[in-house]
Structure formats: structure tokens, C-alpha cells
Amino acid sequence: MADFQTKDLRSVVLVGHGSTGKTSIAEALLYNAGMTTRLGSVSAKNTVSDYDVEEKERSISIDLSVLHADTEGKRIYLLDAPGYADFIGSAVSGLWAADVALITVSAVNGIEVGTKKIWKLAEEFGKPRAFVLNKVDGENTRPLEVLENLRSLFGSRVIPVNLPDAAGPAFSKVTNVLDEEGDENYRAELYEAVVEADEELMDKYLDSGELTPEEFARVLGPAMLQGSVYPLFFTAAEKNIGVREMLDFIASYFPSPADMPPRPAKTPDGSDTEVPFDPDGPLAAQVFRIQTDPFVGKLAYFRVVRGSVSAGDTVFNSASGETVKLSHLFLVQGKDQKEVPSVSAGEIVVVSRIDSLANSATICDPNAKVVFPDIPYPTPMVSLALEPKSRGDEQKISNAVAKAAEEDPTFRSERTRATNELVISGMGELHLDIILGRMKRR
Structure with a gap:
């Protein structure tokens, strides 16, 4: 039998614009859960998540990576999705499979094109959302300004659950707004947002102005499902700051599969x-x-x-x-x-x-057949024709193209009637370049 009950599971997909630190966050989450003995680094090419040859060479995520972190009696499935637009198909797969979209944003660059794109996709898929404001330790960071920009664009339901002690290299810790020494205004905002998911609890909160930890734990998941709140975390993943707190929050408060709609x-x-x-x-x-x-x-x-x-x-x-x-x-x-x-x-x-x-x-079950709808992948945007060097290469190319299309639904091929050329299509030039490189290696 399985080690974890459904109520003890969490599933999160790390999504966002490229180079916001999704893989570094995943590595820090694994490390803090005791799943690894060292903190993997993208620059050192030793991460658990980016293990493909091309990913290591280019220092970017290309495929959706599936991980898990066991902590405090919970199992958190972590899906690390690439951020570059050429690999949006992997992000779509992760958003479809996981329960919660954890959108990463750089404290240096702020809101980017990919941030908005991922928000829209997660909204279309009906997924609860949360934000990670990463790289708070970087030079010239403006985390609180980025927070206000996020609230301006996505609404005041974006509420920090912790706050940094400083910006830039001086950043060393976060303070939980739920703690006694935490920010009272954000704590009040958080309480007011989550009680919208429970009318009885709302009446109690209006009378007392407080929630017990047990009450907050009971209502945060439903509130995220209703879109009443989008929790936000501050981190510096490469320095492992703020990640332990985020891991504990996910395990304690994020919705389980049992909370999700059918x-x-x-x-x-x-x-x-x-x-x-x-x-x-x-x-x-x-x-x-x-x-x-x-x-x-x-x-x-x-x-x-x-x-x-x-x-x-x-x-x-x-x-x-x-x-x-x-x-x-x-x-x-x-x-x-x-x-x-x-x-x-x-x-x-x-x-x-x-x-x-x-x-x-x-x-x-063969005796209880159902069919889920196909995952809605985007249509390829860029095409090019493949020409075999010799007639003997034609079958090898056809087989390699078929395998690539099987792995990646945003990659397609067809043979044109007019010229009999084999034309391949993908999301961009980088996407096709990666696929052609893999085909050659295989």
C-alpha cells in the first residue's frame, strides 16, 4: 500500500519566466526536506532536476522534471517546469498535472512576460496560485516594490506570508506575518481573505479579530481554491534563505488532492x-x-x-x-x-x-472506463525542412522525428505533397535546435 494518504499529499508546479530560479528553489526544497545531502547548483551542473546533457550544457531547464519532498508526514510532489517560451509545452504539462501553480518572480527583474503568461494559463486551468519572490539577495533588488507591482497587476489578494529583513546581500532571514512579531497589517489582510471561504469562521473572526493556527490551516486551502488569496514567499534559493519556511507552509497549509474539485x-x-x-x-x-x-x-x-x-x-x-x-x-x-x-x-x-x-x-479500470480530455498544448509556431544527407538516412530521420513528436506534443512533423519534404515544426528556433541536437545524439 502507499505510504501517504491522499490528504497528506501536495503537488506543486514551479513555473514562471526564464532564469527566475525555479530549479534552484526545487533544489533547496529537496535539501531542506532531507532528500539530498547537498544543495544542488545550476552553475555547478549538479542539480537533481536538470539532468539532461543539453540542460547541463546550456544551464537552463528544457524538460519538466518530477521530484518529491517528504517532510512532516507529508509528501510534496514538485514539478520543475522550464521558463523559456520555447518550452511552454512542459509548463502546460506541469500545470495540468499539479494542483498548485507556484509562480517564481525575480526580485531583480520583477514582473516579466512569462509571469503574465503563466498566470493566464494557471487561471484558464482553474489552478490555485502562489508566488515566490526569489533572488532577494541580489544586487539592486527591490522586493517590496515588486510585491506592490504584483498586487497592482494581479490584485490585493496577493498577500505575503512572510517578509524579508533586508534587500540585497544583507538579506538573511524572513519573518512570518502569522507570528506575534510579524506584520500586523498583512496578517489582518491574510485572515480577512481566508475567512471568505468559511462563513461561520468569518463571523467568529469579525467578533474576535483572531484565528487559531488550526482554523487557519483548515481554511487556507479552500481559500486558495476560491481565489481568495495568493500567498507570496520571499527567498534567496541559492543561499537557502526563506526556503525552509516555504516548505513548511506548503506542507501545512496548501490544498491536498482531497480538497481539489473533481x-x-x-x-x-x-x-x-x-x-x-x-x-x-x-x-x-x-x-x-x-x-x-x-x-x-x-x-x-x-x-x-x-x-x-x-x-x-x-x-x-x-x-x-x-x-x-x-x-x-x-x-x-x-x-x-x-x-x-x-x-x-x-x-x-x-x-x-x-x-x-x-x-x-x-x-x-477496464470495468469503469472514463477518458480525461487531452492536455491543451499550444500550436507550433516555427517550421523548417529536413533533408537527409543520403537515401539511407531517411528511415533513421523518420524514426527519430516520430520519437521526438511522441515525447513533445508541441513538436510536429509532416511531409508536404508538393515537394515531398519532411517539415518539422516547434515553438521556436531554440526548441527546434534542442530537438535536432537530441535526434543527432540518438
């Missing part, structure tokens, strides 16, 4: 239905990432929405319309895998060597 789906006859995050119902899960590993083969990452699944179970695969056997289940930490006997609602695992599984595929 996910829409279709029955075999095409009727609309809803699938709740319920560990006791028949299995329903969805694939959100496909990866080709040179040693293991095809890997399919999926999240369980309802029920549970054990290694060796036979399930229905909507991509092929047939049943398949899940021989092994693996919990992942970047590139590392640990075999687990079973998982249940809210958990994320990977299965290998099932060629018929595809991105967006539903995995479910």
Missing part, C-alpha cells in the same frame, strides 16, 4: 462525468509526460486521480483502446527511480516499456 471526463458513450480525487473508487489516471530513455526505453509519467493501482495490474489504455499490464511502478526523483508496489489518488509515478501509452492517455 476532474471532468467522458464515459464510453460520450456522456460527461466527473472524477474526484478519491482513493477508494475505481482507478482513473492520466499520462502527462512521455520520455525516451536510452537504457530503459519509453517512460510514461502519470498521476492517479481516483482509486489505486498496484504493480502487475491490468488497466485500460485509452490511447490504444486496449488493456495493458503495468508490470512495475516507479517513484521518480529527477532521473533516479525507486520501484514501489502501489500508489493511490494524488500520487505521481512512471511506468516503462509500454509503447502504446501516449501523452494525455487515460489509464483506468
